[in-house]
Amino acid sequence: MHVPDGFIDAPVSLAAGAVAAAAVAVSLRGARRELGNGPQQAPGADRTAPLAGLVAAFLFAVQMLNFPVAAGTSGHLLGGALAAVLVGPYTGVLCVTVVLLLQAFLFADGGLTALGVNILTMAVVTVVVSYAVFRLLQRVLPRGRASVTGGAFAAALVSVPAAAVAFTGIYALGGTADVPLGKVFAAMTGVHVLIGLGEAAITAATVGAVLAVRPDLVHAAQGLNTPLELRTSPAPDAAPAPRRPVRRLWAAGLLLALVLGGGVSFYASAEPDGLEKVAADNGIDEQEKAHATEGSPLADYAVSGIAGARLSGGLAGVVGVGATLAAGTGAFLAVRRSRAAGRAADERS
Amino acid sequence: MGAGPADTLHLPGGSPVHRLPPQCKIAAVCCFVMLVVATPREAFPAFAAYALLLACVAAAGRVPPRHLLKRMLIEVPFVAFAVLLPFVAEGPRTEVLGLSVEGLWGAWNILAKGTLGVAASVLLASTTQLRSLLRGLERLRLPPLLVQIASFMLRYADVLAGELHRMRLARLSRGFDARGPRHWGVLAKTAGALFIRCYERGERVHLAMLSRGGTGTMPRSDEEAATRAEWATAACLPLLALLVCLGGWTL
Numbered sequence: 001m002h003v004p005d006g007f008i009d010a011p012v013s014l015a016a017g018a019v020a021a022a023a024v025a026v027s028l029r030g031a032r033r034e035l036g037n038g039p040q041q042a043p044g045a046d047r048t049a050p051l052a053g054l055v056a057a058f059l060f061a062v063q064m065l066n067f068p069v070a071a072g073t074s075g076h077l078l079g080g081a082l083a084a085v086l087v088g089p090y091t092g093v094l095c096v097t098v099v100l101l102l103q104a105f106l107f108a109d110g111g112l113t114a115l116g117v118n119i120l121t122m123a124v125v126t127v128v129v130s131y132a133v134f135r136l137l138q139r140v141l142p143r144g145r146a147s148v149t150g151g152a153f154a155a156a157l158v159s160v161p162a163a164a165v166a167f168t169g170i171y172a173l174g175g176t177a178d179v180p181l182g183k184v185f186a187a188m189t190g191v192h193v194l195i196g197l198g199e200a201a202i203t204a205a206t207v208g209a210v211l212a213v214r215p216d217l218v219h220a221a222q223g224l225n226t227p228l229e230l231r232t233s234p235a236p237d238a239a240p241a242p243r244r245p246v247r248r249l250w251a252a253g254l255l256l257a258l259v260l261g262g263g264v265s266f267y268a269s270a271e272p273d274g275l276e277k278v279a280a281d282n283g284i285d286e287q288e289k290a291h292a293t294e295g296s297p298l299a300d301y302a303v304s305g306i307a308g309a310r311l312s313g314g315l316a317g318v319v320g321v322g323a324t325l326a327a328g329t330g331a332f333l334a335v336r337r338s339r340a341a342g343r344a345a346d347e348r349s
Numbered sequence: 350m351g352a353g354p355a356d357t358l359h360l361p362g363g364s365p366v367h368r369l370p371p372q373c374k375i376a377a378v379c380c381f382v383m384l385v386v387a388t389p390r391e392a393f394p395a396f397a398a399y400a401l402l403l404a405c406v407a408a409a410g411r412v413p414p415r416h417l418l419k420r421m422l423i424e425v426p427f428v429a430f431a432v433l434l435p436f437v438a439e440g441p442r443t444e445v446l447g448l449s450v451e452g453l454w455g456a457w458n459i460l461a462k463g464t465l466g467v468a469a470s471v472l473l474a475s476t477t478q479l480r481s482l483l484r485g486l487e488r489l490r491l492p493p494l495l496v497q498i499a500s501f502m503l504r505y506a507d508v509l510a511g512e513l514h515r516m517r518l519a520r521l522s523r524g525f526d527a528r529g530p531r532h533w534g535v536l537a538k539t540a541g542a543l544f545i546r547c548y549e550r551g552e553r554v555h556l557a558m559l560s561r562g563g564t565g566t567m568p569r570s571d572e573e574a575a576t577r578a579e580w581a582t583a584a585c586l587p588l589l590a591l592l593v594c595l596g597g598w599t600l
Contacts (some may be wrong), residue, residue, distance in 0.1 A: 004427050006462020010387040014590065027422055046554050046563065052550035053501020055544075058504060062540050068527050086544060098499045103560060105375075105482060106358055108470035109423050111463065112382045170372050176390070177455025178437050201530070202537050209541025258424035 003105065003118055003167070005111030012174025017116025023124045024097055030090030034219065048091075056085050056095040057225070060102075067202060075198055075239065078124030081134075081156035082203045085148075087218040089131040096123035097259030117170055125166040130159035134220060145211050149219045153204035160196035164188040269279065358420070358474045365582070366410030366476045370575035371485025373583030378473045380587035382466045384594045390458040392597030396465070402589055403468050410476045420471040427463055431456040459578070479503055488574075494520060505550070513539075 008016070035048050059079040079099075082090035086180040097119050103109040110118045134155040141147035168185045175184075207218065215221055361367075366374075381402075388395050409419055452470025477485070483503070487496040516539050520527075527536060575583075 004424065004459070004463035005382055005386055005466030006459050007427075010383060013386065024495070025492070028492055031494075046451050046558070046566075049497035050501055050558065051548065051551040053498045054434065054505055054547045054554070056498055056502040057505040057509050058544055058547040060506050061513050061547075062543060064510065064513060065536060065540060066527075067536055068529055068532055082540075094495070098502055101495075102499055102503065103471065105425060105486075106474050106479070108420065108467045108474065111386075112379055112470055113466065130537075131597040166472055176458050177438060177452065179434065179452070179455070183437060202533055202540070204523050205534055205537030206540040206544070209538040210544055213541070214548075217545060244404040314455060 002100075002110030003114040003121075004115050007111070007118055007175040007176060008114060008170060008244040009176055010113070012170060013113045013116055015116075016120050016170060019236040020097075020116045020119040020124060023093060024119070027090040027093040027097075031088075031094050035093050052087075052091050052094055052098075055083065055091065056098045059083060059095055059099050067198065069198065075195065076196075077202050077206075078122070078126070078160065078199055080122060080204060081130035081152065081159045081199065083205055084127045084131040084159075085134060085152045085155060085203070085220045086218055089127055091219075092127040092131070093123050096127060117167075121163045121166045121170070124160045126163045128157035133158045138220070143224060145208075145215070145221070148211060148218065149204045149208045151220070152207040153200045155200075156203035157196045157200035159228070160199050161189050161192045164192035199277075254321075257321045257325070258318060261321040262314040263317075265313055265317045271347065359478055360412060360416065360475045362411055362476070363412045364409060364476070366406060366472075368581055369583055370488075371477050371481040372488040373485075373575050373579055374473055375482070375485045375489060375576070377583040377586045380467050380591045383463055384587065384590040385465045385469075387595050388462075388597045390454055390461070392600050393500065395597030398460045398593040398596075399465050399590060400468075402483050402586060402593070403465065403472065406472055406586060410472065412475050416475065417468065417471055417583050420475070421464070424463060424467045427459065431459045431463075434459070442526055451593060501554075505547075508550075509547060513543060539580070546556050 031052060032048050035051050048162055062079055062082075063076050066076055068074045080092065080096055083095050086092075100115070100118050100123060101111060104115050104118070134151045136347070137151040138147065141150065165185075167189070168181070168188050171184055172181055173294055180239060211217055211221060217329075381399075383581060385396075385399055388399075407414070434456040435448040435452035438449040438455055441448055441450050443453070472481070482501075483496055483500050486499075487493060520535070520539070525532070525535060
């Protein structure tokens with residue numbers, strides 16, 4: 001992941017360094033605010049160095065934790081999205097930057113002239129993109145721990161390919177090897193979508209583990225903590241939760257399915273769908289056999305023997321809804337009965 | 350400063366290269382690598398001259414070649430990438446093996462410049478102590494807060510690595526064996542526990558600093574600034590490299 005010297009030409013490396021320096025300067029100001037509002041409401045400047053330093057050390061250490069993938073291969077966390085969710089975007093940028101800086105100077109991992117490129121893609125883009133995705137999702141999703149973990153998953157999932165796309169952009173401006181841009185883009189994003197999946201799973205699980213023990217430490221979940229209150233009177237009995245109106249929900253769903261299947265389906269596109277189109281374009285469907293139920297009374301979403309297109313399609317839709325409902329309900333009832341039988345058997349033994 | 354993860358990286362010694370002030374060395378290495386990157390890739394003699402310059406520095410700093418080569422292994426993933434380049438790049442092909450000419454140039458470019466860059470940084474890290482490396486960065490006007498964060502990180506990195514090691518031993522002694530994605534949950538809980546320990550340690554460190562009269566700024570070390578002679582010595586490397594680079598452009 002670390003870009004070495006000579007990969008990007010000198011002017012673009014310098015420009016990337018300037019942009020990265022500006023981003024780090026902004027983060028230096030922001031981090032004081034983020035780490036400052038601790039329990040004692042200190043101005044925060046003196047808390048920043050030890051806390052951010054320890055978080056940077058955490059990122060450095062967590063990259064040593066190997067996650068086995070399959071048969072001998074393993075990967076490790078990159079940590080940009082994790083830092084953004086746990087300690088906030090400004091501190092996250094700073095911590096990843098410090099890790100990259102020391103990796104370049106001490107371990108020669110990533111070139112010195114490519115430091116700007118590395119900070120820009122791995123610290124700034126990763127953290128900013130993941131935090132933006134996370135905030136956006138928090139606006140949409142209901143408040144709660146599950147949506148914080150879910151948001152962390154999505155944020156990490158997007159952040160890794162985003163860094164790959166950013167690198168491709170820099171490569172387009174100042175790449176030294178003449179590999180066609182499309183190939184670079186496809187290879188970079190393809191590999192990094194896979195890496196992003198692993199990163200997302202681990203990030204979400206880690207955020208969930210921290211949330212379970214110290215939810216107050218998760219920067220992104222600060223709004224979730226209700227302040228503790230002192231009660232002197234015995235707590236009132238909690239009212240039982242209202243029963244959800246299952247029957248009404250079920251009836252509304254059935255009605256909607258009937259309307260969609262019977263009426264709206266007439267306006268559905270008769271064009272071939274994506275798979276059919278690709279198959280036809282590439283000649284895959286030449287070997288396609290006629291479906292075994294070609295001759296059935298409901299083939300190709302119409303009822304045979306009924307003339308009007310609207311009536312015929314609608315009727316087929318209604319019959320389909322009914323059949324799906326019957327099959328689904330039957331399966332559901334069967335599962336419930338076998339579970340109840342299993343529970344009864346457990347109780348007997 | 351404690352040992353730190355990078356304690357094995359530094360080779361103690363008293364050579365002229367070791368004794369140079371860190372800020373001079375950092376500036377010299379950065380300029381050198383910049384010049385290497387700016388050299389046209391067709392100038393083969395220039396790259397040989399750069400390698401010779403670095404070999405001279407290694408000899409002056411008494412860095413054994415074995416140590417240098419071992420540390421340069423970090424470059425291996427990019428060597429693999431460079432080997433792939435001639436197969437995927439576009440343009441006219443060679444007659445033997447049908448490799449792309451443009452790809453061969455690209456691979457040579459990355460290999461040569463990347464190797465020189467890695468060798469230069471390894472030489473810097475081998476002849477400079479961690480503590481003075483950070484001080485040098487601060488003298489080169491890196492924001493003090495960033496330097497402080499980096500120094501806290503280095504100071505505690507091996508403490509955290511130790512905690513991670515103990516957690517691993519605890520998992521192993523309970524018969525846990527991570528073999529696939531099914532076991533990620535346990536490892537992620539390890540990472541979560543490590544984060545909580547880190548953050549709480551940070552809070553304790555801050556309180557300990559306050560209780561000892563800390564104000565949030567590190568006391569500046571009163572080391573005298575580099576003399577003009579030291580700057581001149583350090584400038585030898587980039588100046589010679591500049592000559593080589595100019596030579597490479599005029600070839």
